[in-house]
Amino acid sequence: MELEAALRDQVGQAMGRPVPNAPITKLKGEASSRSYYRVGAPPESWVVMVMPPDSTKKSDEATKGEPPKELPFINVHRYLEKLGVRVPRIHRYDEPAGMMVIEDLSDITFESALEGGKHHEALYTRAVDLLARLRAAAEKAEDPDCLAFTRAFDEDLYDWELHHFREWGLEAWSGKKPTDAERAELDATFRDIARQLAAAPRGFTHRDYQSRNIMMKEGELVVIDFQDALQGPRQYDLVALLRDSYVELDRDFVDAMLDRYIATFQEVSGERIDAASFKAFFDLLTIQRKLKDAGRFEFINRVKGNPGFLVSIPASLRYVRDGFARRPELRRLQDLVAKYVPELAA
Numbered sequence: 001m002e003l004e005a006a007l008r009d010q011v012g013q014a015m016g017r018p019v020p021n022a023p024i025t026k027l028k029g030e031a032s033s034r035s036y037y038r039v040g041a042p043p044e045s046w047v048v049m050v051m052p053p054d055s056t057k058k059s060d061e062a063t064k065g066e067p068p069k070e071l072p073f074i075n076v077h078r079y080l081e082k083l084g085v086r087v088p089r090i091h092r093y094d095e096p097a098g099m100m101v102i103e104d105l106s107d108i109t110f111e112s113a114l115e116g117g118k119h120h121e122a123l124y125t126r127a128v129d130l131l132a133r134l135r136a137a138a139e140k141a142e143d144p145d146c147l148a149f150t151r152a153f154d155e156d157l158y159d160w161e162l163h164h165f166r167e168w169g170l171e172a173w174s175g176k177k178p179t180d181a182e183r184a185e186l187d188a189t190f191r192d193i194a195r196q197l198a199a200a201p202r203g204f205t206h207r208d209y210q211s212r213n214i215m216m217k218e219g220e221l222v223v224i225d226f227q228d229a230l231q232g233p234r235q236y237d238l239v240a241l242l243r244d245s246y247v248e249l250d251r252d253f254v255d256a257m258l259d260r261y262i263a264t265f266q267e268v269s270g271e272r273i274d275a276a277s278f279k280a281f282f283d284l285l286t287i288q289r290k291l292k293d294a295g296r297f298e299f300i301n302r303v304k305g306n307p308g309f310l311v312s313i314p315a316s317l318r319y320v321r322d323g324f325a326r327r328p329e330l331r332r333l334q335d336l337v338a339k340y341v342p343e344l345a346a
Contacts, residue, residue, distance in 0.1 A: 007025070010039075014101040023043075035341070048100065051100070071093070075145075076227055077226070109211060124253075124324050148230050153202065169291065185333075186336065196284065205231060206223070245315050247292070280327070283322075283326040284323070287324060290320045294316040297312055299312060
C-alpha cells in the first residue's frame, strides 16, 4: 500500500492534480532491473518507472569509463528528441525517490503488432527507414554531451561479449570446458573477430533496437530502452532488428530490408554504400551478437533467476549457424564451438 500511495503521489505531482483512486497494475519488465507500474486506466493513464538505487551506474554489460553523472535514460532521451525521434514523454523525474512518470504507450509492441501477420513488410519497412534516418541524422549531429558519444563498441567489448558466450552459452550450457588448446584457439579467434568489428566506422547505436523495444502508439513507432546507446557500426542495430531472437525472419526478407536500409540511408545522406561488403559485415556481426545473446539468456536464467529468455536461445543459435554458412573462413571456429553446442554444427 505504501508503494501504491507513492506511485499515485508521483502522478499527482506530475499532473498537478491528485489521482487518489487510480488503479495500479505492475507491468512486465523483461530483463530490466527497473520496475514499471501503470497508474490509472487508458485513456487516462501513466507509467511510473521505479529505479534501483544505482540507476546512474554504467550498463551491467561491460562498458568502460566512469559511471555517468546523469541518468542515462534522460541523457539519451534528450538527444533523440533533438533528432526528432519519437520517444516516450517524460512528465516528471524524482531523482531522490528513484521514480519517473512517463507517457503510457499502451501494451502494443512492434512484436505484438506483427503477430496478426498483416502489414509485416510495411511495419519492418517503417522500422528500417526510421533507423536509417536516425543514424544519418546522428552522424551529422554528434553531441559530446550525450552519453552515447562517450562510450563505444571497441575491441575489448566485442571480445568480452564473445567470452560471455563462452562462459555461459558454451561452458555452463554444456557442462564442459574446452581443452587448453581449444581455449587458446577460442581466445585468438574471438580477438580477431573483435578486431575486425572494432575497425568499422562508428556512430550512434541504440544497441537493442528490436521488436520489444519499439512501441506502437496511435500509428507511430516509439523507440524505448535506449539508455545503453553507444558508438557502433551501422549494421549493429540492423542485426538487433532483423536477427531478433524473438521474431525470426527468412533470409530473403532480411536481404530486402538491408537493401531498403542502404537505399534510405543513401537518399538522406548522399553516401553510396556497397551492398555486398555491407551484408558480409552484417553476417560477421550476427555471429558475434547472437553468440552473446545465447550466452546472455543463460546468464539471466542462472544468475538473475529469470528463465523466460531460454526459449529464445534456439533462434539465436540458428542465426549464428546461418552467419557461419556465409562466412566460411570461420569454419574452424564453427566446428570447435559445435563440439559443445551441437545446434551450431554445419
